[in-house]
Amino acid sequence: MRKTWIGVTLLLITALVLAACVAPAAPAAPSGEAPAPAPAAPETGGIQIPQPVEGKFNVAFVYVGPIGDGGWTYAHNEGRLYLQEKLGDAVHTAYLESVPEGTDAERVIRNLARAGFNAIFTTSFGFMDPTATVAEEFPDVYFVHISGYLKNETNFANLFGGMESMKYLAGMIAGARAAADGQTKIGYIAPFPIPEVIRHINAAALGMRQTCPECTLDIRWIFTWFDPSLERQAAETLMDAGAYVVITGADTAGPVQAAGERGLYGIAYDSRNACDVDPVHCLTVPYWEWGPFYTLLVEQMMDGTFVPDDFYFDVDSGALGLLGFMEGQEPAPGVPAEVIPLVRDVLDQMLSGEMNRFDIFTGPINNNKGELVIPAGVSLTQSDLEGIDATIAAQTGREACTICMNWLAEGVSPDAELP
Amino acid sequence: MEWVLLVNLLASGVRSGTAILFASIGEIFAERSGVLNLGVEGMMLMGAMTAFGVAHNTGNPWLGLLAAAGVGTVLALLHAFVTVTLRADQVVSGLALTFVGSGLSAVLGAPLVEIRQAPRLPTYPIPLLADLPVLGPILFNHNVIVYLGFLLIPAAWFYIYRTRPGLELRAVGEYPAAADVQGINVFALRYAYVMVGGFLAGVGGAALSLAITPLWIEGMTSGQGWIAVGLVIFARWNPVQAAVGSYLFGAIRRLPLDLQTLPLFLRNPAWGYFLNMLPYLFTVIVLVIGSREAMRRRAGAPAALGLPYVREERGA
Known part of the structure; x- marks a missing residue:
């Protein structure tokens, strides 16, 4: 009897650890993958x-x-x-x-x-x-x-x-939407504090400032790539704190649904069909092709x-997409008309190669505390964008970063810090 | 301002805890009859997948809810057959059920991934009550499934503690031999209550895919079935406490997100990892306590939980 119980407890703890492993396994991963659901592991x-x-x-x-x-x-x-x-x-x-x-x-x-x-x-x-x-x-x-x-x-x-290029455009759209309705807060659901996610946040914030200079970007760290109900709750806490548009950096389209239910707007991520959950309230989705x-x-x-x-x-x-703006697509109804030509113009420059991720991260750019991070005329290098620190640099023979991706750009809420 | 934060937190807890609420009350019924079912996660996933698929194909979310409950019941029947009739190990059978449920829901649900919109259960603010200052947003401005959860709590409590069938249910879980002598059909009751557990786990899954996160995503329960199993012990097999625990769990999950705006968190941002761990740590502690015989007895576990009943065998 008692043995059974100890057995049950051990099994349950194992199961919970497996479930929880979703979190510790993923922080090292600078990409948008969904960790396998816990029960799959023993198979x-x-x-x-x-x-x-x-x-x-x-x-x-x-x-x-x-x-x-x-x-x-x-x-x-x-x-x-x-x-x-x-x-x-x-x-x-x-x-x-x-x-x-x-x-x-x-x-x-x-x-x-x-x-x-x-x-x-x-x-x-x-x-x-x-x-x-x-x-x-x-x-x-x-x-x-x-x-x-x-x-x-x-x-x-x-x-x-360089998904950051598309996140920049997504930020422009989010900012325009807020500005058009007299709002000043945008929310971002951030999976992990790693260079990939941070540069996406920064790109979105810089894009947002192009169309809505008084807007701020509010961040919630969820420490997972994939957890449908947590992603949704993150969207709700952002909206409760005043966010008018919610941009998600995690895997599911739940945050867009949550925004739609309140009559607010969302921007999805990863796959082209993510906006289908609520085409009216989903402004766009930066997706991988x-x-x-x-x-x-x-x-x-x-x-x-x-x-x-x-x-x-x-x-x-051609391997990156922005729903509503690629060939043969129409912008979602929620995208303000005045921003459409603006986004199309920047996107055309990006498509032709005239503009790229380095142009987005060209100084002068301040961090969210108002301190200058990238001096005027200086662009981040590829190593800077990827946060190639001294250890990785030694391992790969690549150049180490000098302005490493461990800062939040202006536009991000001033009291936000990196975990 | 802090009030608003708290109200939002509790409202979100009630909303997102509803799936766990159904699953854990279902598990209480099964365990009260003496059968441990660790297959909750699998039954919830199958329920979530079925509900979404049926709602999409028929256009009626209520049919989806019903189908999910049916699928949960059938899976639980399987568990009942293996553990009650064949008297196999309940832990192994339950784990197998979880694997079957998560694997099968992934295979059968593959075409549903493409479908991004299906009818949802309606959200319905209750007139007058929804306008109450604090209680309104917390309790009375929700999806219909949340209200069904509200109704289930007192109903389950009353049934277990205040009715004759409830007494029989408890007897079967405490001392099946004595119940048998009284003319109670132990096997039939165990079958029935394991199936009730499956029914409610199916509904819990449907609550996810039709209301809380209205989508079908593979593995979308992300461990909530396990939380429900753990919660039963924490709740001492009492539906009311299980309800409190479910809603609390929903709120605790969101708490770290809300705390991220406060200076305390901003100065120690790495707390995020710690706070995210809390629900699991909590469950582990409860389980450790639950595994100690003396503590367990005080907690009120059914004495015959986990033991197959064999007629005319001593000591069962």
Whole structure:
């Protein structure tokens, strides 16, 4: 009897720890992935490795979350489908979803390489070290890791994109909406205090100030990428504190729904269909379009011209989208008419490559306390944007950051601090 | 200003605690009859998925709610068959049910991910009461499912403590052999109450996908089923305390977010991690207490909880 109870308690504690692991596992990950839901973890022993198809170029994808997250992993899978459609019979694609980060991932990646896949894409920050290890063991297989900073000379590259450009435009739209209705507060739901999230916040704040100089950006840190009810509560606390538009940096579209229910506005993230939850109150969604870049890289691999690099695309690559403003799209009804030409103009400059993420982060820019961070005429470097500190710099041979991404830009609420 | 903060906090707690409320009261019924069901998380996920799918396909959220309750009941029936009839280990069977539920909901729910809008249960401010100063926003301006939760609390309490079937339910969980001698059908009752537990867990899942976060997202309960199981012990198998715990949990989850605007947090921002841990720490402590026999007895656990009943065997 008593033993049973101790057993039950231990099991429950294990389950809770697994559930809670969602948080500690993710802080290191500077990307928008959804950690696998807790109950999936014990099933990892049973991950079945798909088989390549003879005579085709075989590409495997390793996802951290379920395709059903409707966000980060969903967008990657859309990219895989795009690749399959573009290259047709020449390639065969396969995927594994909800793969936990860590040692399991290494085994999964190694087994994929051993099974005979020609290229393997791993789509979460936590897959970086396992991918690097396996890449050394299989020099004939190509590896591409998303959102990290490691690479090698022959067969291992990393890939990420300048979402900050799109967040800047999203900030412009949010600011215009608030200004049009005489409001001055915008809210931002921030997953983790890491360089990726911080530069997205800063870009949104700088964009907001373009269209609404008196607006401030209020932040809530939720310390998770994926927790539908917490994301929603974060939206509610922002709106209770006066936010008129809520921008989310986490995975689900729940915050947009919450805003819509109060007749306020939301800006979603990650996947193109995120706004469908409430097209009237969703102003836009900055989304990832992985397909074109996947296709480009796989084509290079197939004809042998692939050279590993730190691939970092910006808007001109076509791999980033802003719903309502891309070709063939119409702005959402909530976007104020006067800001539409403004956004289109900046977006056109970005699409043509005339303007990019470095222009957004060109001084003079103050932090939210009013102190000058980026002097006039100075632009942040790629290392600054990614927060490549001395440790990482030593590890990768990249230049270390001088104005590292650990400050909040003006426009962010003046008493906000980084956790 | 602080008042507004508190009112908002409590209102949000009531709203987001509703899913856990249904699930934990359901689990109280099951455990009161002597059957531990750790499959709550799985039943909630299946309920959430079914509710969203049915509501989308029929256009009627109430049908979705009903279907979710039905699916929860069927899953619980499975657990009852394994643990009551086959007398297998309740912990193992319950865990299996959680895995089945989360896996199956992911597979069957895959097409639903594309669907971003389905009919929701309506939000209905209660006339007059909703205009009350503090209580209005906290209690009377909510989704219909929240009111159903309000009704369930006294109903469950009254049933368990003040009715004859409730007495029989408690007897079966405390001393099944004696109940059997009294002519109470132990097996039938255990089946029935495990299914009641599944029914309510299904409703809890539906509350998530039809009202609280009206979407289908894989794994959208994110551990709430486990919280519900833990809460039952904290609530000493009492529906009223379970209700308080559920609403409190909803509020505690939001508290760190509200505190982020206060100077105390702003000076120590790393507190965020600590505050986010609190609900789980809380549950672990409660479980540790719950696992100690003496404390458990004082807490009022059903004596036969976790034990299969075998007729004419001594000491059951």
